[in-house]
Amino acid sequence: MLDVLIIGAGPVGLACALETQRRGLKVAIVEKGALVNSLVGYPTNMEFFSTPELLEIGGYPFPTSHYKPLREDALDYYQRVARDEKLTLRLYERVLKLEGEQGNFTVTTDKGEIRTRNVVVATGFYDLPNPLNVPGEDLPHVSHYYKEPYQHVAQHVVVVGAKNSSAKAALQLTRAGATVTLIVRGPAISDSVKYWIRPDLVNRIAEGRITAHFNTCITAIHPEAVDVLTPDGPLTIPTNFVYALTGYHPDEALLGRLGVEPDPADEARAPLFDPATHETTRPGLFVAGTVCGGRATSRWFIENGRHHAQLIAAHLSAQAFA
Ligand SMILES: Cc1cc2nc3c(=O)[nH]c(=O)nc-3n(C[C@H](O)[C@H](O)[C@H](O)COP(=O)(O)OP(=O)(O)OC[C@H]3O[C@@H](n4cnc5c(N)ncnc54)[C@H](O)[C@@H]3O)c2cc1C
Secondary structure (H helix, E strand, C coil), X not given: CEEEEEECCCHHHHHHXXXXXXXXXXXXXXXCXXXXXHHHHCCCCCECCCCHHHHCCCCCCCCCCCCCXXXXXXXXXXXXXXXXXXXXXXXXXXXXXXXXXXXXXXXXXXXXXXXXXXXXXXXXXXXXXXXXXXXXXCCCCEECCCCCCHHHCCCEEEEECCCHHHHHHHHHHHHHCCEEEEECCCCCCCCCCCCCCHHHXXXXXXXXXXXXXXXXXXXXXXXXXXXXXXXCEEEEEECCEEEECCCEECCHHHHHHHCCCECCCCCCCCECECCCCCEECCXXXXXXXXXXXXXXXXXXXXXXXXXXXXXXXXXXHHHHCC
């Protein structure tokens, strides 16, 4: 019987595991994909917005040769921390449901059952994209995840969205030699785009290297074109590939099966939890990291979410050794 099972081996799940393990509790992490799976899925050579010390967990220094770490630096860092702390990892095992009560939970996965006294849900939000809900969205040349520009050189690419991910993708694709059309639902590039990225994109649009359509929605996707509705009427834009970078949301069905109750007063449907301990309304069930923000996926990130680990670990160890 474990003292704590952490669901999700992202940066915050790892922080929860090492903080609870260091306090003498018997801990394991169950992860449906690879170690730090979300970061594995981020774009190649993606530069973090945060400086390295703000991404550190467990007091391990995060040395990098650049001002901001790259995805590859962060993967090395978190995977080394997991190794050095000798965390017990059950990778490529998906959690399906939770039964029982604090002190005697049974977690059912696609590979079997795990018995544990407490459960921490650190499942993030990166698995479920916000859909465009238009015909053709499931065609093979449409993706909600941008990786790198090289397969799109000398091709037409439509990028949907006006936040950081779409801004960075549009710039990188353009510089690699793709012809980029940006489709933006609102009237401008979002003010939330980082201050060193936004002017770059605005200037590339102003000089005509990137075509941008504002106040515009995609209405259908075809194998070699997209239909959009602009303020001046409908338009068909030829394209070889579509990146719909319109954000992601947490797996609310899974949260429901685990017994995490959403806050009815919160528009983002964030889980109801005690901010001092991160315990939800189901005793023995905790939430940590980005999942704490519900659909407000930028409310908690690594910089601020990593601190949930100490709160949860302090509470659980006080309870275990009372
Ligand atoms: C492009 C990009 C750049 C970013 N840059 C920064 C930055 O500079 N600074 C910063 O602080 N934050 C940044 N963030 C946000 C940050 O990456 C996330 O907030 C962070 O990954 C959250 O960590 P987490 O551990 O809560 O969740 P995640 O890292 O998302 O981990 C959740 C894990 O749970 C697993 N999981 C989900 N469901 C199940 C299941 N049923 N069973 C088992 N496992 C499951 C997933 O596979 C995943 O590995 C960025 C995000 C993106 C997308």
